[in-house]
Amino acid sequence: xxxxxxxxxxxxxxxxxxxxxxxxxxxxxxxxxxxxxxxxxxxxxxxxxxxxxxxxxxxxxxxxxxxxxxxxxxxxxxxxxxxxxxxxxxxxxxxxxxxxxxxxxxxxxxxxxxxxxxxxxxxxxxxxxxxxxxxxxxxxxxxxxxxxxxxxxxxxxxxxxxxxxxxxxxxxxxxxxxxxxxxxxxxxxxxxxxxxxxxxxxxxxxxxxxxxxxxxxxxxxxxxxxxxxxxxxxxxxxxxxxxxxxxxxxxxxxxxxxxxxxxxxxxxxxxxxxxxxxxxxxxxxxxxxxxxxxxxxxxxxxxxxxxxxxxxxxxxxxxxxxxxxxxxxxxxxxxxxxxxxxxxxxxxxxxxxxxx
Numbered sequence: 525x526x527x528x529x530x531x532x533x534x535x536x537x538x539x540x541x542x543x544x545x546x547x548x549x550x551x552x553x554x555x556x557x558x559x560x561x562x563x564x565x566x567x568x569x570x571x572x573x574x575x576x577x578x579x580x581x582x583x584x585x586x587x588x589x590x591x592x593x594x595x596x597x598x599x600x601x602x603x604x605x606x607x608x609x610x611x612x613x614x615x616x617x618x619x620x621x622x623x624x625x626x627x628x629x630x631x632x633x634x635x636x637x638x639x640x641x642x643x644x645x646x647x648x649x650x651x652x653x654x655x656x657x658x659x660x661x662x663x664x665x666x667x668x669x670x671x672x673x674x675x676x677x678x679x680x681x682x683x684x685x686x687x688x689x690x691x692x693x694x695x696x697x698x699x700x701x702x703x704x705x706x707x708x709x710x711x712x713x714x715x716x717x718x719x720x721x722x723x724x725x726x727x728x729x730x731x732x733x734x735x736x737x738x739x740x741x742x743x744x745x746x747x748x749x750x751x752x753x754x755x756x757x758x759x760x761x762x763x764x765x766x767x768x769x770x771x772x773x774x775x776x777x778x779x780x781x782x783x784x785x786x787x788x789x790x791x792x793x794x795x796x797x798x799x800x801x802x803x804x805x806x807x808x809x810x811x812x813x814x815x816x817x818x819x820x821x822x823x824x825x826x827x828x829x830x831x832x833x834x835x836x837x838x839x840x841x842x843x844x845x846x847x848x849x850x851x852x853x854x855x856x857x858x859x860x861x862x863x864x865x866x867x868x869x870x871x872x873x874x875x876x877x878x879x880x
Contacts (some may be wrong), residue, residue: 526557526620527669529758530659532726533626535715536685536741537675538749543569543624545750546571548741554620556760557790559615560622562607564600572627573608575601576657578632581654594636595696608662620758621666630673630716630725639704639712640689642838648716649725653763656729670733672726673757676837677740677751679717679830684817686715688779691788692803703789706817710826719849720836739741741852770835781805781812786863787871801878807872823855835855 533539541786546553546560547568553560565574573598582588591597625637633651634643657714663670679686687709694703704712716722727735736757738744745752753763783803793799804810818826835847842849 525620526667527671528621528623528663528667529558530628530663530672531622531624531673531753532625532878533629533674534629534676534682535626535629536682536689537626537677538854538866539569539608539624539626539675540567541771542750543567545768545771546624548620548729548771552764552768553618556758557618557765558620558622559611560624561614562610562775563624564602570607570623570625571596571600572602573604573623573625573659574627574632576604576607577658578636578651579657580604580658581633581651584654585650585816589687591636596636603605604662608666612666622758628655630722631714635695636697638695639701639709639714640699652725653729656774660729668714668732670730671736671757672730672733673736673753674723675738675740676849678817678827678852679719679821679834680826683710683715683826684814685779687762687817688778690714691785692780693799697731700794702794703788703793709744717830718833720833720840723837723841731798735841736835739842739850742852743851777815778806779812781809782814783867784871785864786860786870787815790863790868796874801875802871816857818857819859820855822869823857827853 531539531542535557543563547563550560552589562572579588579597579601582591611621611623630648630652633648635644660670666877682797684706687706690709691703694701723735725739727733738752740749746755751762751765754768755762780803787793788799788802793802816823834849838844838847840850
């Protein structure tokens with residue numbers, strides 16, 4: 525067996541596009557010595573493994589009964605031992621293996637329980653520790669060389685993108701709730717943004733693994749994240765990658781246009797069919813426009829919370845003596861001017877035409 529490349533995210537770093545691209549190019553990857561398979565078929569990522577591990581962790585903690593009817597357990601989670609056995613069976617001898625799910629990073633349980641459910645640090649740590657220890661046991665049963673790959677996005681940009689994603693597809697546990705304002709979303713701490721703490725927890729368990737941590741920003745890549753993953757992480761020749769199939773731009777997990785996001789809040793839309801139509805509306809736009817949710821002073825204050833964490837990541841995982849994790853620290857982001865009534869009428873008219 526070669527190496528296992530475990531891609532753990534994070535969310536909002538181009539993972540959906542990367543996973544679809546790997547699915548599309550499975551044959552090309554095989555020809556270059558990499559196996560990507562036995563994932564959840566609907567989305568081409570290993571959420572089946574991640575939520576299978578989460579199910580085991582909740583059973584271990586006596587918490588599973590409360591969540592057993594969640595769709596991720598009913599339709600996504602599979603037995604982790606079976607998944608690893610299938611990967612072993614389907615991959616060839618001395619072949620490298622790729623496993624990918626952004627929910628591995630730290631937040632599988634957090635995104636499952638609902639925005640307003642408060643979890644203690646101890647609860648989250650117990651669940652995450654169980655999942656990581658069990659995952660280590662499974663992966664090292666295949667081979668003794670594991671490479672953990674993680675892309676990190678600047679926290680203010682991350683939380684804005686995550687809020688947009690939440691408004692696009694609200695978490696299942698919150699499906700009967702109105703969409704929150706951005707300030708409320710941030711106060712609920714929906715995602716763990718203490719990157720150094722999380723990475724250290726991973727390293728404590730995967731103590732013999734190699735870690736590749738990269739900032740998710742344009743100047744960090746020669747071309748884009750997908751090319752970076754293939755060439756810089758996996759080491760596939762650039763000329764070979766040029767022969768890979770190219771994904772359609774719609775295959776990525778794109779943001780809601782800001783007018784549509786505000787329209788959903790204004791109209792308090794909770795109907796699944798209408799929500800899908802609004803997503804379709806965005807996909808048909810020539811350019812999806814989003815704007816700042818923080819003002820400049822709020823953005824600076826928010827990022828100050830993570831200054832020390834980011835400096836530690838830069839020094840310990842990227843070996844950057846200056847402690848600067850992100851090169852782009854521009855805080856001048858265009859501000860949204862508001863939802864005009866003429867836009868409300870235009871969107872409503874489009875919806876009516878689609879529904880008739």
